[in-house]
Amino acid sequence: MSHLSLNPARPSDVVLEFDGPTAAVAPAAARAAQAARAWAATPAAARGAALSVVADALEQRAGELAALVTREVGKPIVEARGEIARAVAIYRYYATAVLAPDGETYPGASPSAILAARRYPVGVCAVIAPWNFPVATPSWKIAPALAYGNAVLFKPAVEATATARLLSEIVAAQLPDGLLELLEGGADVGAALVAEERVDAVTFTGSLAGGRAVAQQAAARGIPAQCEMSGHNPSIVLPSADLAAAAQKIAYAAMGYAGQKCTATSRIIVHDDVYDELRDRLVAAVEALTVVDPSDERCLVGPLIDAAARSSASAAVEASGGSVLTGGGALDDDGFYLAPALVELPQQSGPLGRDEVFAPVAGLLRARSAEHAIELANDSPFGLVASVFTRELGSALEALPALRYGLVRVNAPTSGLDYHVPFGGSKASGLGPKEQGLAARDFYTETRTLLVEA
Numbered sequence: 001m002s003h004l005s006l007n008p009a010r011p012s013d014v015v016l017e018f019d020g021p022t023a024a025v026a027p028a029a030a031r032a033a034q035a036a037r038a039w040a041a042t043p044a045a046a047r048g049a050a051l052s053v054v055a056d057a058l059e060q061r062a063g064e065l066a067a068l069v070t071r072e073v074g075k076p077i078v079e080a081r082g083e084i085a086r087a088v089a090i091y092r093y094y095a096t097a098v099l100a101p102d103g104e105t106y107p108g109a110s111p112s113a114i115l116a117a118r119r120y121p122v123g124v125c126a127v128i129a130p131w132n133f134p135v136a137t138p139s140w141k142i143a144p145a146l147a148y149g150n151a152v153l154f155k156p157a158v159e160a161t162a163t164a165r166l167l168s169e170i171v172a173a174q175l176p177d178g179l180l181e182l183l184e185g186g187a188d189v190g191a192a193l194v195a196e197e198r199v200d201a202v203t204f205t206g207s208l209a210g211g212r213a214v215a216q217q218a219a220a221r222g223i224p225a226q227c228e229m230s231g232h233n234p235s236i237v238l239p240s241a242d243l244a245a246a247a248q249k250i251a252y253a254a255m256g257y258a259g260q261k262c263t264a265t266s267r268i269i270v271h272d273d274v275y276d277e278l279r280d281r282l283v284a285a286v287e288a289l290t291v292v293d294p295s296d297e298r299c300l301v302g303p304l305i306d307a308a309a310r311s312s313a314s315a316a317v318e319a320s321g322g323s324v325l326t327g328g329g330a331l332d333d334d335g336f337y338l339a340p341a342l343v344e345l346p347q348q349s350g351p352l353g354r355d356e357v358f359a360p361v362a363g364l365l366r367a368r369s370a371e372h373a374i375e376l377a378n379d380s381p382f383g384l385v386a387s388v389f390t391r392e393l394g395s396a397l398e399a400l401p402a403l404r405y406g407l408v409r410v411n412a413p414t415s416g417l418d419y420h421v422p423f424g425g426s427k428a429s430g431l432g433p434k435e436q437g438l439a440a441r442d443f444y445t446e447t448r449t450l451l452v453e454a
């Protein structure tokens with residue numbers, strides 16, 4: 001099957017055309033399984049040292065990688081550079097995190113007995129990654145998988161295959177053969193990977209439908225799955241908020257990189273007392289965001305990934321049942337640009353009230369009280385990240401336990417992550433152990449309970 005990866009800012013620029021799958025799953029899995037055995041027997045300090053070398057190599061090629069990310073997936077160049085820097089930091093982090101305690105001891109039946117629980121690698125991990133963070137997302141899976149002694153089979157999204165090739169080439173060159181294998185192609189290759197008998201665990205980031213399919217297939221084989229899926233993230237604005245700062249942060253969290261982040265703000269839920277003022281500030285902040293070619297240093301909002309994404313975003317705005325305050329139309333350009341759209345919603349229903357649109361589109365909702373705002377925020381099948389804007393300590397402390405979200409942030413945008421803390425959603429947004437930080441150990445290792453008696 002022939003696959004195309006196009007520059008979304010200039011679709012006549014074909015970044016890559018390939019016939020996929022380009023490699024067979026079974027032989028790659030066999031090489032990975034063999035490499036995993038030797039790697040698991042390599043001291044943790046040596047595995048960590050290899051990851052430091054990977055970080056240095058990535059850092060040296062950072063400019064080239066960032067330019068390719070911008071060309072292939074339309075990410076604003078400043079964000080693309082930030083993403084590569086984040087990936088470098090992730091490899092450095094796991095290079096030392098691997099030396100953290102790898103288990104616990106317990107009192108045994110006699111003082112001389114050793115009763116302990118200790119972590120061991122799981123074996124071969126399948127990594128299925130999306131196109132929107134084509135370097136950081138695979139890296140926050142590959143780095144802990146390798147650090148904790150596993151081999152990786154990496155299946156990138158078709159739209160980001162050129163970036164995946166460059167990333168894999170840089171990383172694999174610093175590692176023993178077979179430890180990181182790239183498998184290019186569509187969802188059929190992902191499914192073949194999960195079905196492959198030598199695959200011991202699968203980690204996935206992408207859509208809800210894709211994640212559910214992977215989880216079901218993994219459950220049928222009896223292997224663990226970790227799935228990070230869609231979000232429909234709320235930002236709540238309460239009367240005590242710094243409205244100027246809130247409007248700025250929310251505008252960028254909703255529209256930056258054309259809203260193509262699972263952490264983007266999709267619903268802006270505003271207390272009645274400050275609704276009108278926040279709405280006006282938000283419209284001004286959204287209209288001030290520069291929608292230009294992503295290779296331009298000033299770019300904040302680039303194009304959508306393809307024409308279909310843009311037409312379904314416009315259709316969602318039209319079918320929303322709300323009134324459009326700004327944006328929503330296609331720009332007069334070959335690239336897949338959409339003017340960032342802010343839509344006032346009379347109630348939380350319709351495509352903007354319920355679904356992840358994955359575009360520079362957000363709905364504005366009015367709340368009668370702080371409690372009502374939290375009720376609206378929780379009334380969603382998803383639970384990835386929620387933000388609350390307030391300068392009142394009591395309101396913040398009440399909101400924190402009430403919001404059923406994997407990440408809850410006060411006076412900070414929904415988008416943007418810290419790589420050294422647990423990441424993952426509640427409800428339909430996440431399945432399985434959390435990613436990133438030390439939490440990643442739970443997925444990439446299995447615990448064995450050990451008893452040694454004299």
Ligand code: UN1
Nearest residue numbers: 260261262263415416417
């Ligand atoms: C970020 O907000 O910086 O696919 C990262 C996504 C998330 C990553 C968000 N997994 O958008």
